[in-house]
Amino acid sequence: MTTRINPSILAADFANLERELGRISTADLVHVDIMDNHFVPNLTFGLPMVQRLAQVSPIPLDVHLMIDDPDRWGPGYAEAGAHSVTFHAEAAGEPVALARRLRHIGARAGIALKPGTDATPYLDLLPEFDQVLVMTVEPGFGGQSFIPETMSKLARIADAVQDAGLDVWLQVDGGITADTIGIAAEAGANTFVAGSAVYNGDDPAQRIAELRDAAAAHPHSHR
Ligand SMILES: O=C(CO)[C@@H](O)[C@H](O)COP(=O)(O)O
Numbered sequence: 001m002t003t004r005i006n007p008s009i010l011a012a013d014f015a016n017l018e019r020e021l022g023r024i025s026t027a028d029l030v031h032v033d034i035m036d037n038h039f040v041p042n043l044t045f046g047l048p049m050v051q052r053l054a055q056v057s058p059i060p061l062d063v064h065l066m067i068d069d070p071d072r073w074g075p076g077y078a079e080a081g082a083h084s085v086t087f088h089a090e091a092a093g094e095p096v097a098l099a100r101r102l103r104h105i106g107a108r109a110g111i112a113l114k115p116g117t118d119a120t121p122y123l124d125l126l127p128e129f130d131q132v133l134v135m136t137v138e139p140g141f142g143g144q145s146f147i148p149e150t151m152s153k154l155a156r157i158a159d160a161v162q163d164a165g166l167d168v169w170l171q172v173d174g175g176i177t178a179d180t181i182g183i184a185a186e187a188g189a190n191t192f193v194a195g196s197a198v199y200n201g202d203d204p205a206q207r208i209a210e211l212r213d214a215a216a217a218h219p220h221s222h223r
Helices: 014-022 045-057 070-079 097-103 147-162 179-186 203-218
Strands: 004-007 030-035 061-066 084-088 108-113 132-134 169-173 190-193
Touching: 004 030, 004 203, 014 045, 030 045, 045 061, 045 070, 045 203, 061 070, 061 108, 070 084, 070 097, 084 097, 084 132, 097 108, 108 169, 147 169, 147 179, 179 190, 179 203, 190 203
Parallel strands: 004 190, 030 061, 061 084, 084 108, 108 132, 132 169, 169 190
Antiparallel strands: none
């Protein structure tokens, strides 16, 4: 299994972002949380910041839009050079049209589901997406505890991806640590977002290596 570790710069030092990106250069992608204080009760960065991050980052950008009206704003992030742009199912008006637009611009298209959102309406749409993000906390803040009840949904999506013979990355985000990453890996995740677990320490590269090892020790048992 390919394991991807995507540190979230939500937990980084915002006054030194270029340095903070350099400290995670052994990761696969850098996860960039865009929050608008409407879709979630928190506010982070917008397009100008992502344009600059794309210029200086040693690894590609994995943009997670926690915003209203991603149909309007999402394509700009793809044009800014994001490797992937993930929008929320709960916020999108026309998710398939938006995913096609993102792909047309050249980004991978991702759809995110909040912990309480049922995956059923999206299972038939999986070929339209390059990745599915199963939120393992309520979106909005770093440092929350992993919600294990989200794992049955992840496993269902993993089964659907496998049954359809698709190469859709399955991402989890929220409360991912060396203790929880194995649970998500066993349920079918292959792409892991971690903020506090990477940046709350002296050596982010070491934390990335530990997370990678912990995920690899718990392979997904395809049923
Ligand atoms: O999207 C979010 C929060 O809404 C995340 O990307 C957080 O940044 C994850 O932080 P940790 O739970 O790993 O501290």
